Amino acid sequence: MIAIVGIGLNTLIAGMGHWFEWVRLIGAAYLIWMGVQMFRSKGTLNADGTARKPRGGFFLQGLAVALSNPKTLVFFGAFFPQFISPAGNYPLQIVIMGLT
Numbered sequence: 413m414i415a416i417v418g419i420g421l422n423t424l425i426a427g428m429g430h431w432f433e434w435v436r437l438i439g440a441a442y443l444i445w446m447g448v449q450m451f452r453s454k455g456t457l458n459a460d461g462t463a464r465k466p467r468g469g470f471f472l473q474g475l476a477v478a479l480s481n482p483k484t485l486v487f488f489g490a491f492f493p494q495f496i497s498p499a500g501n502y503p504l505q506i507v508i509m510g511l512t
Contacts (some may be wrong), residue, residue, distance in 0.1 A: 417488040418506035
């Protein structure tokens with residue numbers, strides 16, 4: 413996310429706000445579909461009674477959620493410019509802020 417903000421795609425996102433409205437609506441429809449599927453499913457557990465792990469593990473599931481959340485782009489896009497000096501080395505400042 414920090415690399416995306418550092419590249420400058422935050423301004424692209426701000427300029428294409430109407431497309432993100434469609435993404436939001438599609439995401440809402442997907443959540444409704446998932447809810448209906450959960451109500452219709454029987455719910456299966458492992459043989460020992462524990463819940464099944466998601467495909468790819470919890471790390472990949474969390475990574476997918478984090479990368480698909482546009483709010484983090486907006487946050488970093490609003491937060492980082494306050495601390496970047498225009499006269500300094502821009503890529504180096506983004507790397508330091510990202511590591512921090």
